[in-house]
Amino acid sequence: MSKPRLATIWLDGCSGCHMSLLDMDERLFDITERVDIVYGALVDVKEFPEDVDVTLVEGAISSEDDLRKIYEVRRNTRVLVSLGDCAVTSNVPGMRNQIGPAAILERAYLENVTINPQLPGPMVPRLLAMSRPVHAVVKVDVFVPGCPPSADLIHSVLDDLISGRVPVTAGVTCFG
Amino acid sequence: MSVLTLTIEGRDVAGQTGHTILQVARENGIAIPTLCHLQGLSDVGACRLCVVEVEGQRKLFPACVTTIDEGMKVTVNSERLAAHRRRIVELLFTERNHICSVCVADRNCELQDLAVEVGLTHFDLPLLSPQAVVDATHERFGIDHNRCVLCTRCVRVCDEIEGAHTWDVMGRGTEARLITDMGIPWGDSNTCTSCGKCVQVCPTGALFEKGRSVAEARRRRPYLPYLVAHEGRTR
Numbered sequence: 001m002s003k004p005r006l007a008t009i010w011l012d013g014c015s016g017c018h019m020s021l022l023d024m025d026e027r028l029f030d031i032t033e034r035v036d037i038v039y040g041a042l043v044d045v046k047e048f049p050e051d052v053d054v055t056l057v058e059g060a061i062s063s064e065d066d067l068r069k070i071y072e073v074r075r076n077t078r079v080l081v082s083l084g085d086c087a088v089t090s091n092v093p094g095m096r097n098q099i100g101p102a103a104i105l106e107r108a109y110l111e112n113v114t115i116n117p118q119l120p121g122p123m124v125p126r127l128l129a130m131s132r133p134v135h136a137v138v139k140v141d142v143f144v145p146g147c148p149p150s151a152d153l154i155h156s157v158l159d160d161l162i163s164g165r166v167p168v169t170a171g172v173t174c175f176g
Numbered sequence: 177m178s179v180l181t182l183t184i185e186g187r188d189v190a191g192q193t194g195h196t197i198l199q200v201a202r203e204n205g206i207a208i209p210t211l212c213h214l215q216g217l218s219d220v221g222a223c224r225l226c227v228v229e230v231e232g233q234r235k236l237f238p239a240c241v242t243t244i245d246e247g248m249k250v251t252v253n254s255e256r257l258a259a260h261r262r263r264i265v266e267l268l269f270t271e272r273n274h275i276c277s278v279c280v281a282d283r284n285c286e287l288q289d290l291a292v293e294v295g296l297t298h299f300d301l302p303l304l305s306p307q308a309v310v311d312a313t314h315e316r317f318g319i320d321h322n323r324c325v326l327c328t329r330c331v332r333v334c335d336e337i338e339g340a341h342t343w344d345v346m347g348r349g350t351e352a353r354l355i356t357d358m359g360i361p362w363g364d365s366n367t368c369t370s371c372g373k374c375v376q377v378c379p380t381g382a383l384f385e386k387g388r389s390v391a392e393a394r395r396r397r398p399y400l401p402y403l404v405a406h407e408g409r410t411r
């Protein structure tokens with residue numbers, strides 16, 4: 001039997017969930033031996049591959065680019081995991097939802113800037129009106145709240161998924 | 177006062193006339209989740225987390241404001257109750273703006289703990305993302321309406337214990353907001369004695385002491401000797 005194909009992707013998050021993933025220390029060797037990592041920050045692959053068994057998604061859906069990527073991820077993934085509060089609740093990225101993208105961009109790129117203030121150009125993906133949790137956009141199979149979820153928790157979730165078990169996160173981890 | 181006998185979770189228990197289901201359950205070591213209830217304050221049945229089933233009755237009863245009856249058969253844990261409690265906590269989260277990771281009450285919050293207790297891992301309901309303000313006009317304290325769950329513990333402690341009645345609730349439904357006096361900034365209140373009792377009883381990060389940053393809120397409940405802190409919620 002071939003190894004399960006694992007991908008990770010980082011959308012509107014701070015990379016903290018990926019850091020927590022790396023924080024599982026020597027257990028990483030065990031995990032990497034049991035899966036093929038086919039996409040993510042740990043491998044140099046440009047296009048999201050087909051036929052992925054498990055994808056860990058860090059971050060909220062905040063820009064047009066996030067939206068395009070998450071559809072692609074969903075199309076090609078069997079078990080999609082919302083990893084961390086940004087993916088699960090929109091968390092800190094969602095704090096702008098009360099204010100709106102125009103006012104936020106103006107504040108960040110014009111008002112608070114002294115050298116060459118300018119709004120992001122067409123090269124930068126446009127912000128959506130709202131920053132949303134992943135499951136507000138596509139179906140999510142496993143929710144792992146936490147900011148970030150602990151390395152132990154991520155390990156047990158991965159261990160379960162690789163072994164074909166359904167991970168249970170209810171009652172074991174809190175938001176924040 | 178006469179003694180009544182009843183069963184809770186299949187156990188034979190006894191209590192006095194006028195005692196609530198919650199009271200008798202806790203005396204017998206049977207846990208029922210609560211939020212608006214705080215021992216030492218009057219009960220208002222605001223949050224509905226404490227709902228229980230009573231045999232022969234279709235509707236659910238809030239244990240904190242339902243008095244016991246002779247022969248009553250009370251169920252505290254069932255699939256139906258678990259689903260209700262999960263939905264209530266979900267509603268509390270989605271109705272305001274709760275960002276635990278940057279909240280003063282992170283790891284010191286009864287709502288955050290309740291999410292774990294009822295097994296809430298995400299919200300199926302959409303986030304309302306309402307406009308809510310922070311009033312930091314008081315010299316020592318602040319209120320962040322983004323985090324308020326309208327439990328009214330602050331209203332009750334200020335009224336019943338401090339005797340100041342600075343707090344009240346204005347508006348209805350999702351528009352309801354706590355107000356100070358007749359809706360003036362807290363710092364302008366001439367009824368507030370700055371005793372800090374409201375801050376100490378708030379279950380969330382809504383009421384806070386100034387100068388405390390993320391996850392730095394500490395409730396000093398023993399500071400209110402007549403209130404018994406809700407035990408068993410510290411992780």
Ligand code: SF4
Nearest residue numbers: 274275276279285381
């Ligand atoms: S009040 Fe509690 S639940 Fe709300 S954001 Fe703060 S820690 Fe989280």
Ligand code: SF4
Nearest residue numbers: 334368369371372374
């Ligand atoms: S500080 Fe004391 S008097 Fe002032 S609002 Fe709070 S409980 Fe009431």
Ligand code: SF4
Nearest residue numbers: 324325327328330378
């Ligand atoms: S401020 Fe705190 S104590 Fe007062 S109603 Fe809101 S959550 Fe309850």
Ligand code: FES
Nearest residue numbers: 221223224226240
């Ligand atoms: S604890 Fe009973 S209704 Fe809130």
